[in-house]
Amino acid sequence: MRKAVVVLGAGVGGLSAAIHARLKGHDVLVLEQREVPGGKAASISTHGFRLDPGPSIIILPEVYEAVFKAAGRKMSDYLQFVRLDPITRVFFEGQEAIDLPGDRQGCERLVSSFGAKDGENFKAMFERFDKIVPLVHETIFDHPIDQWWQFASPKFIKMGLGMSLQGNYRQQIDKWFESPLFRAFFYGFPSYSGQSLDGTGAGALFIPYFMIAGGVFYPVGGVGQIPSALYKLATELGVEFRFNTKVTRLNVTNGQVKSATLESGEQVEFQTLISNLDRTTVQGMLGTPSSNAPSFSYFTLHYGLPRTFPDLKHHSLFIPKNYVQSFEDLYDARNFPGEPIVYVNETTELDPEGAPPGTSNFFAVVTCPAEEQHLDWKTLQSKAKGQTRSVLKKFGIDLSEPIFERVQTPMTFRERDGNYRGSLYGEDEKHRPFKGMLPHPNRDPKIKNLIYCGGSVQPGAGLPMVTLGGKFAANLI
Numbered sequence: 001m002r003k004a005v006v007v008l009g010a011g012v013g014g015l016s017a018a019i020h021a022r023l024k025g026h027d028v029l030v031l032e033q034r035e036v037p038g039g040k041a042a043s044i045s046t047h048g049f050r051l052d053p054g055p056s057i058i059i060l061p062e063v064y065e066a067v068f069k070a071a072g073r074k075m076s077d078y079l080q081f082v083r084l085d086p087i088t089r090v091f092f093e094g095q096e097a098i099d100l101p102g103d104r105q106g107c108e109r110l111v112s113s114f115g116a117k118d119g120e121n122f123k124a125m126f127e128r129f130d131k132i133v134p135l136v137h138e139t140i141f142d143h144p145i146d147q148w149w150q151f152a153s154p155k156f157i158k159m160g161l162g163m164s165l166q167g168n169y170r171q172q173i174d175k176w177f178e179s180p181l182f183r184a185f186f187y188g189f190p191s192y193s194g195q196s197l198d199g200t201g202a203g204a205l206f207i208p209y210f211m212i213a214g215g216v217f218y219p220v221g222g223v224g225q226i227p228s229a230l231y232k233l234a235t236e237l238g239v240e241f242r243f244n245t246k247v248t249r250l251n252v253t254n255g256q257v258k259s260a261t262l263e264s265g266e267q268v269e270f271q272t273l274i275s276n277l278d279r280t281t282v283q284g285m286l287g288t289p290s291s292n293a294p295s296f297s298y299f300t301l302h303y304g305l306p307r308t309f310p311d312l313k314h315h316s317l318f319i320p321k322n323y324v325q326s327f328e329d330l331y332d333a334r335n336f337p338g339e340p341i342v343y344v345n346e347t348t349e350l351d352p353e354g355a356p357p358g359t360s361n362f363f364a365v366v367t368c369p370a371e372e373q374h375l376d377w378k379t380l381q382s383k384a385k386g387q388t389r390s391v392l393k394k395f396g397i398d399l400s401e402p403i404f405e406r407v408q409t410p411m412t413f414r415e416r417d418g419n420y421r422g423s424l425y426g427e428d429e430k431h432r433p434f435k436g437m438l439p440h441p442n443r444d445p446k447i448k449n450l451i452y453c454g455g456s457v458q459p460g461a462g463l464p465m466v467t468l469g470g471k472f473a474a475n476l477i
């Protein structure tokens, strides 16, 4: 039977696309190769622990609220969030740990305590963003951008002027902040949207702005509750799901993608395909493989440990003294940093049910290059593990005698999720349209009934963005 809309992949982007397409009255079928929905955000259980092996810093809950509202539901009936305070505990080598407060005024006071100039610049930066963010909501968070002329709208021009930096991102941060701790904190953000420190736009600062001005949250029951809640809503609305169903080929006739061939050999026909699978991977399936460099990825170590860590907070950041070298290794040499900055998510304080009593659920994440030409992740994996563990050891973290160990590398994201060369953001920024300012648009340039959602297309990666991207995709049907 020919379906109106098939969504390839039940990641958060695909779930959002399926819900919004269904709300527009379409008959929707989701094909997902795994046995569960959620993609990277799906939780897993092992050894009596519940793990969230992907996203953990949760911002902008209003984005999910809008999905439930669009369906005439109350989000709180499906999904609840707790606001975190502090946002994160920062361990800078050789200094006392500091807590980044969960409110803006508290953060302003903290930054000022490191130097009056840093404090004034921090305040000015946030005030500037207060003016830009409403414009962002009305433009890049509202609809896809696929034509240059869209940049000529008065809102875009105003936003662009507000976002332009004096020099590149790194120079601007160095100008604003003298404190190494805040420089190190801010240097990390471009990589979270697949950008570099040389970029000349302030887009990477949206994440810390939303974290500090809007708050960081934890979904009750774990991050996996976000896709679970969206899946529940989708099924209530009548979206059909087929799990354990891998798409191996897309069949194009007369410039239209007409059907998907499944691993079993079965063909599923449709009028429109929304791909939650990475855009560059799909281009490869359609016969135009890319050789462009990939953007960034993550290396993760997940441990169940037979001890607790009372000094850690839900989010902790470990910054070695030599952080500048660490960022140069990552951004300039595209290597796994010799001494990486390690972010740790330890959930047991907030969520004791996620781990047996007296243990900890310890998740370490390092931003890293994806499968670059000069890197072989098969051999790099053990070196990356050693380097990550040795930074944590410096800070007195005891990772011995783990109950389990779970490692993810860019190879995991390529093999399991279909990400282009294991990158979370598709091709690197040099190969993106609009001089790298934005990810690729959501509609395929050649095949008009092929639309993309997810981390490799607009408005970008990260759970709130892929949720918005799902809506963009449905609006393009």
Ligand SMILES: Cc1cc2nc3c(=O)[nH]c(=O)nc-3n(C[C@H](O)[C@H](O)[C@H](O)COP(=O)(O)OP(=O)(O)OC[C@H]3O[C@@H](n4cnc5c(N)ncnc54)[C@H](O)[C@@H]3O)c2cc1C
Binding pocket: 008, 009, 010, 011, 012, 013, 014, 031, 032, 033, 034, 037, 038, 039, 040, 041, 053, 054, 055, 056, 057, 058, 059, 245, 246, 247, 248, 276, 277, 298, 300, 365, 416, 417, 418, 424, 453, 454, 455, 456, 461, 462, 463, 464, 466
């Ligand atoms: C370690 C890590 C930490 C992160 N931290 C954060 C964070 O703190 N905050 C945040 O907001 N974001 C974070 N992210 C990013 C966030 O997880 C992603 O941007 C988001 O989950 C991507 O969602 P998606 O819908 O694009 O795709 P995915 O989650 O990748 O889903 C794609 C789906 O498509 C399915 N699929 C693929 N190929 C096929 C096929 N051939 N046939 C059928 N199905 C297929 C896959 O099985 C998968 O379910 C993190 C990611 C990682 C990996």
